[in-house]
Amino acid sequence: MKEKIFSVLAEEIGEFKAKAILRGAYHYFGIEKDKEAEDLLLPILERVRLSLNGENLKSSKVDGVMRRLQSMFPEVKRVQTEEEHIAVESEEDIRMAQMRAKIKAQALGFNGLDQTKIATTVAELTRNIIKYVGKGTVTLIPLLADERALKIVAEDNGPGITNLSDVLSGAYDSKQGLGMGLLAIKRLMDSFEVETNSGVGTRIVVIKYIK
Amino acid sequence: MKVPLIKIGDKLLVSIQTTIIDSVVASLREDITNEISTSGVKGLIIDLSSIDIIDSFFCRMINDIGHDARILGAKTVVVGIKPELAITLVQMGMEMRGVMTSLNLNKALEILK
Numbered sequence: 001m002k003e004k005i006f007s008v009l010a011e012e013i014g015e016f017k018a019k020a021i022l023r024g025a026y027h028y029f030g031i032e033k034d035k036e037a038e039d040l041l042l043p044i045l046e047r048v049r050l051s052l053n054g055e056n057l058k059s060s061k062v063d064g065v066m067r068r069l070q071s072m073f074p075e076v077k078r079v080q081t082e083e084e085h086i087a088v089e090s091e092e093d094i095r096m097a098q099m100r101a102k103i104k105a106q107a108l109g110f111n112g113l114d115q116t117k118i119a120t121t122v123a124e125l126t127r128n129i130i131k132y133v134g135k136g137t138v139t140l141i142p143l144l145a146d147e148r149a150l151k152i153v154a155e156d157n158g159p160g161i162t163n164l165s166d167v168l169s170g171a172y173d174s175k176q177g178l179g180m181g182l183l184a185i186k187r188l189m190d191s192f193e194v195e196t197n198s199g200v201g202t203r204i205v206v207i208k209y210i211k
Numbered sequence: 212m213k214v215p216l217i218k219i220g221d222k223l224l225v226s227i228q229t230t231i232i233d234s235v236v237a238s239l240r241e242d243i244t245n246e247i248s249t250s251g252v253k254g255l256i257i258d259l260s261s262i263d264i265i266d267s268f269f270c271r272m273i274n275d276i277g278h279d280a281r282i283l284g285a286k287t288v289v290v291g292i293k294p295e296l297a298i299t300l301v302q303m304g305m306e307m308r309g310v311m312t313s314l315n316l317n318k319a320l321e322i323l324k
Contacts, residue, residue: 028229050263091232098230098264116264116295120303123230123266131233180267184303 001036002026004072005048012065013055021051042079042103043096045069079107084140088129097138098123101152104140108150110210117188118150118208124181125154125204133158133202149190149209157201164196214239216246222323223247223285224316226258236272240279247283254323255280258316260291270305277310286311288319 002022009018025047031037037044048069052062070076084104086097101122105115122138129136136156143149161167167182186192189206196202214235217224223246231239247255257273259265277287287310292300300307313319 091234094232095230102263113295113298116299117302119264120266120299123264123268127266127268180271180305184267184305187302187304188299 001038001041001073005044005069008065008068008072009048012061012068013052013057017055021048021055024051041073041075043099045076046099046103046106076107079104081142081144083142086126086138086140087135088126088138089135091130094123094126094130097126101138101140104142105150105208108142108148108210110150110208114208114211118152121185121188121206121208122152124185125152128181129154129156129158132156143207147209149207151205151207152189154204155201160196160198160200160202161194162198164194168194214242216242218246218250218252221252222254222256222320223250223252224256224258226261228261230262230264231269231272233268240272240276243276244279244283247280247285253285255285255287256316256319256323257287257289257310258291259289259296260293262291262296263293265292265296265300265305267303267305270300270307273310274306274308277308281309286323288313288322290314290316290319 006018006022009021025044026037028047029037029040029043031040045066049062049066052065053059084100086100087093088097098119102115102119105118110118126138129138133156136154136158139153139155141151141153143151168186182194185204185206190209191207193205194202214225214227214231217226223243225243243255246252255276257276262269273289280287289307289310289312291314292312311322313322
């Protein structure tokens, strides 16, 4: 996988830069030298794209390189249709989850602004899980009916949100910021639902449609 | 992971490269306040041009750092926020209070002159 990515990059932007960018991407995820990390293909490609953007290339050039890279890996297609289950257990998972959400949104055809809104929402959701419960899951579900959309489900078995209506009306101003985070998610998404039961857990379901 | 602080004249430049996790925030605030109080810099520049996502937690951290700096007599300018992040922050209802913002480093240096 590394070799494949490298050969395309080297052809497009020269061996020297290709090596630097690829090393940077692998280093970012803490992957050891000589490891391939197939499961991180998409996050790695996303890092490569960000580095290419920082190289002062034309955006059409970057898009071209990325299309070439994506066409080499059939698993990129799968991202558009498959559900993705992300376990959230540590602070590091926040970064990983928001990146995966961004990649999924991009693959589904969301524009740059909506990709950012989706990634921000996932960052808020995962941050809440880590902060208030410690662990949970976030699931990214592509909806491929007439109206294409991305559904995001965040679930945990925590204590539940006891003052939900205060939080959502903005009356409750948490020092740590739960209120702000949930309100922010509501404003960024097209649909927003919370199910919360004291002592049982919380399930937040949001949907963003492609415009 | 430590965030590097770079001193330029009487200004301090902090370039945040990736999403910050809770455990780093406390030490970052400590490092910045220490640097301001020991070296007496008058301006703090926070460069966010490598940042792709700003969530409410991150925004609050920036506000807190700006607040710390102000109490210690330094002005804070945040630079390099991407346009899509600006729109997202506004829609979320988040504000960057207590810090100034500018498009790039040059303009930030002008503001702090």
